[in-house]
Amino acid sequence: GQQLNQSPQSMFIQEGEDVSMNCTSSSIFNTWLWYKQDPGEGPVLLIALYKAGELTSNGRLTAQFGITRKDSFLNISASIPSDVGIYFCVGGTYKYIFGTGTRLKVLA
Amino acid sequence: DGGITQSPKYLFRKEGQNVTLSCEQNLNHDAMYWYRQDPGQGLRLIYYSQIVNDFQKGDIAEGYSVSREKKESFPLTVTSAQKNPTAFYLCASSKGNNQPQHFGDGTRLSIL
Numbered sequence: 001g002q003q004l005n006q007s008p009q010s011m012f013i014q015e016g017e018d019v020s021m022n023c024t025s026s027s028i029f030n031t032w033l034w035y036k037q038d039p040g041e042g043p044v045l046l047i048a049l050y051k052a053g054e055l056t057s058n059g060r061l062t063a064q065f066g067i068t069r070k071d072s073f074l075n076i077s078a079s080i081p082s083d084v085g086i087y088f089c090v091g092g093t094y095k096y097i098f099g100t101g102t103r104l105k106v107l108a
Numbered sequence: 109d110g111g112i113t114q115s116p117k118y119l120f121r122k123e124g125q126n127v128t129l130s131c132e133q134n135l136n137h138d139a140m141y142w143y144r145q146d147p148g149q150g151l152r153l154i155y156y157s158q159i160v161n162d163f164q165k166g167d168i169a170e171g172y173s174v175s176r177e178k179k180e181s182f183p184l185t186v187t188s189a190q191k192n193p194t195a196f197y198l199c200a201s202s203k204g205n206n207q208p209q210h211f212g213d214g215t216r217l218s219i220l
Contacts, residue, residue, distance in 0.1 A: 035211075040214070041213050042212050042213045042214050044211070093206075095205075098143075098150045098151045098152075099150060100150040101149075
């Protein structure tokens with residue numbers, strides 16, 4: 001099955017730093033979703049994007065739906081230790097395609 | 109509170125044995141899904157159901173079976189034909205196809 005290209009695969013950052021990750025695809029999507037998964041738990045929806053160019057925030061998180069409809073990025077500002085986890089992007093048309101995940105580790 | 113409940117949290121399977129993973133939702137969602145997650149990997153779709161008494165194969169359906177007799181329930185059976193069943197299994201539901209999916213907390217299946 002098709003999967004999105006998500007980068008970086010993993011990253012270590014210092015507490016307080018800003019984080020940026022992105023997803024790219026060769027296909028056009030109508031919807032972009034961003035999820036966070038804590039170890040041993042299911043993914044939790046962070047942000048949903050439905051229109052090209054849309055920029056949406058949820059607290060310290062900001063995500064954008066790329067204008068070409070083939071990419072999306074997620075920014076986390078002023079990271080804290082509880083931001084650790086795996087972040088997945090999901091592109092949707094008639095079905096959803098999951099990215100491979102970005103593993104974030106925050107150093108206090 | 110509304111949500112998705114998966115049970116058990118941990119499950120062990122003997123060689124040649126079928127095991128069934130439970131998924132129940134009280135969100136009144138029409139669509140339900142089963143995913144498999146291997147270490148360091150993304151999610152791969154096993155089966156999905158858009159309505160009661162109907163379901164379709166996902167990308168990796170071989171060795172698995174499902175049923176959707178009730179709107180709230182979508183159990184997954186891992187059969188003996190699945191030769192590499194060790195993984196983290198996630199169930200999800202959504203209001204309809206193409207709506208954001210909400211996930212349960214997963215079942216970790218291991219081989220004895």
